[in-house]
Structures are given as structure tokens and as C-alpha cells.
Amino acid sequence: xxETNYHKATSVAxxxxxxxxxxxxxxxxxxxxxxxxxxxxxAAPSDLIDIGDLDELKGISLSGGQLTVGAATTHTEVAGSxxxxxxxxxxxxxxxxxxxxxxxxxxxxxxxxxxNDPAADYPAAVVALxxxxxxxxRSLSAADYFTGMFxxxxxxxxxxxxxxxxxxxxxxxCRFPNPASRYPMAGVFIACYPGNVVRVAVTGASQEGVFRWxxxxxxxxxxxxxxxxxxxxxxxxxxxxxxHGTGPYRANLVAVMAKRAVANLA
Amino acid sequence: MTKVNMTVNGTPVSGEVEDRTLLVQFLREDLxxxxxxxxxxxxxxxxxxxxxxxxxxxxxTMLAVQAEGGQVRTIEGLADGDKLHPVQAAxxxxxxxxxxxxxxxxxxxxxxxxxxxGSDLDExxxxxxxxxxxxxxxxxxxxxxxxxxxAVAMAS
Numbered sequence: 001x002x003e004t005n006y007h008k009a010t011s012v013a014x015x016x017x018x019x020x021x022x023x024x025x026x027x028x029x030x031x032x033x034x035x036x037x038x039x040x041x042x043a044a045p046s047d048l049i050d051i052g053d054l055d056e057l058k059g060i061s062l063s064g065g066q067l068t069v070g071a072a073t074t075h076t077e078v079a080g081s082x083x084x085x086x087x088x089x090x091x092x093x094x095x096x097x098x099x100x101x102x103x104x105x106x107x108x109x110x111x112x113x114x115x116n117d118p119a120a121d122y123p124a125a126v127v128a129l130x131x132x133x134x135x136x137x138r139s140l141s142a143a144d145y146f147t148g149m150f151x152x153x154x155x156x157x158x159x160x161x162x163x164x165x166x167x168x169x170x171x172x173x174c175r176f177p178n179p180a181s182r183y184p185m186a187g188v189f190i191a192c193y194p195g196n197v198v199r200v201a202v203t204g205a206s207q208e209g210v211f212r213w214x215x216x217x218x219x220x221x222x223x224x225x226x227x228x229x230x231x232x233x234x235x236x237x238x239x240x241x242x243x244h245g246t247g248p249y250r251a252n253l254v255a256v257m258a259k260r261a262v263a264n265l266a
Numbered sequence: 267m268t269k270v271n272m273t274v275n276g277t278p279v280s281g282e283v284e285d286r287t288l289l290v291q292f293l294r295e296d297l298x299x300x301x302x303x304x305x306x307x308x309x310x311x312x313x314x315x316x317x318x319x320x321x322x323x324x325x326x327t328m329l330a331v332q333a334e335g336g337q338v339r340t341i342e343g344l345a346d347g348d349k350l351h352p353v354q355a356a357x358x359x360x361x362x363x364x365x366x367x368x369x370x371x372x373x374x375x376x377x378x379x380x381x382x383x384g385s386d387l388d389e390x391x392x393x394x395x396x397x398x399x400x401x402x403x404x405x406x407x408x409x410x411x412x413x414x415x416x417a418v419a420m421a422s
Contacts (some may be wrong), residue, residue: 003284004285006268035309035327035328040289048285048329101395102315103398105321106324109415182397210325
């Protein structure tokens, strides 16, 4: 790891001022992507501004059909939260499948959403659950927020404060983990809302990062069953193709995970 | 250099570190507590697990300065004098280690899962919760047996 200067922020405002002042600053929360990346010298920020312990970024609350999760809330906290389990059990399941128990003790929802790794799980939940990303500057809908692989609408010094999810009637998330890394090679989050509105978000598979599978949404809105997806397929040429699996392999996984998610809706 | 202060295995310690110093480096190289191991160095193998403020985490993926003011517990802090911690004793009795490299992390992980699940801890849960701990001797069977035995022993 190259040298860096560590700052522990005392508030979101303090963090904003520090990252503004830094030459090439990075926000640090759980650090479970950033620190490994720095160790490999793939990132070398001049300054690290630690927001992981800020109380104003922690906590989970449920009101008015919205579940709000503070950006520095860990995966373990989301997985074990009574509010999350009651309102959106699929979100608790998703959080409980990220990494391993000790990664989940450190990794945060805000960090995952800010990094927008194409193989991260949370982006699928944010998109399918009609999520809103609240920053210290504005509110962003999922559609405006996710702009491509490892890319988001966040400004260089913008800080995610919380993620808001619209509580669905039912939802499910199914992922196919890579046998070695456990990152999803395809993960499909399906959420159902009143009026036969179905949202289907896919992570892990596409070259563009998380995306909505609109064709599947239309089919499931008309007929909420796994059979409704028969014959539907995502474009294999748009899927990631690497040593772990070809585009057609991933496209098939998307369809299979989508069917499993429909079967598991709760 | 930054001064860090923390309590390690009940003893207040301090040191001068670069901000980029990992917690595991501080423990091993500055404090000479070499029971905590570095296996993969990529946040996957769990050999570097320690408790920080009661939470087991990977000390290779945390900066020493982030543990400022914290309570750190390592494998060296488990035994009571010559009396092994019940999880350590169970690993010895059940041949829960071969080369021993992964053992400190396995034991820190085991203590946490026993604290959360108690004597209800079953084999399936143990195997699922060891997702982040790798044994390259592949001696998982006896590791699982040791943790199960420790869960029973600690409940009685």
C-alpha cells in the first residue's frame, strides 16, 4: 500500500470539508473494497476520510412504506435487523449472503452502492426496490444513480447518507455464486408492488453493471409465475464473458435465477 | 507517523505507525503478537481474524489507526494462564488442526459463532459460518467437530 493520510471524520459535514480539501481523497467506511484495492496498489488516495463510525450514517428505520438504511450500516446489521426481516425479508437474505461473516461485520451498504461493482449484490436491491440514494447534496433515484460498471452519478466529494427502499408486497433475491470468490455470476432481485407492478433487477452478469430486465417485468406483471419467463432471454452479447463464464452461460444463469426468485417470492 | 492507543488482550498499548499500517502488521510487527497470521492478504482466508470491540474481523483489512481507542483480543488473549480457552481445548482434543496456520482465525470465528448460537450450533451452521475461514490442509471435518464440542462444553 502506498502512503496515505488518515482522517477520522467527526460528522458528514466534516467529512465533506476534508474530502473537498484533500488532493485526491477517498471516503472510507467498511474498507472491504478500498483497503484490498489499496493493498494491491490499484488505488493510491492521498487521504482517507473515515466515515464508518459516524452515528448519523447508521441505523435502520421503517415508516410510511419506506425502509431507510444508513450508509454506514453493516451487512451484518441489515441481515439481522428485525425491521428489515419484517418489511423486506429478501433484503435481509441478500445482506446475509454477501462475502462471509467477517466481511459482513465491516462492509457497509453505502460502500457497496458507492462502488457499484458489477458483481455487487446491493445494486440489484436498490434498483428492484425502487430505491432512492440520499446524499449530502441531493436525492437520486436508482435510475439516475447507476450509470455503468463501477460508475455512479455521485460527484467526487458527494457522500451517501442513506438508501431508501419502497417496501414491496413481496420480493426475492436469488444469486449464483462463483464457487471460488462467492461473488454472484448472476443475481436477480424481483419485487412486486400493488397493481401488478413487478420490478426485476439483475446484477453480476452485465458488462454495464446492474440493469432492469424490462421484458421479464412485463411478462411477470401479466402472469406472476416462473413459466411466464419461458422463452425470454437477456442479450448474451451484453453479458460479461471471462474465465468464469461466457456471455451465453451468464445469460442462461440470469433466466434461471429469475425463475428461482419468482418461486421464492415472500 | 501517528500515535495509536488501544487495549490488546486487556493491556493498554501504544505505538507510532504510518497511517497505512494494517492492524495485523501493528499486532505482529510492533507488538510481536505473532499468533495472528497473514494467510491470503486479500481478505478471504480468515487467518488474521481478531476481535475488535467484541466483533471478529479481518485485521489485514483494517488500518491500525482505525482501532484507535478500541479493545482488541487476539489468540494470545484467550487462555487463562496455563488453562486453555474451551475452544482451544476442544481443538486440541478433537485434532482440530494439522499445520495450525489457520487455527487462530478458526478459533476467533468459533468463539463468535458459539456466542451467537450457543449449544444449538449444528454442523450445517458451523460449515456455513466458516465461509470466511480457509484450511489449506483441508482439515475441516475435525475443525467442525471441535467447534461443535466446544459449543456443548461452553453451555454446560
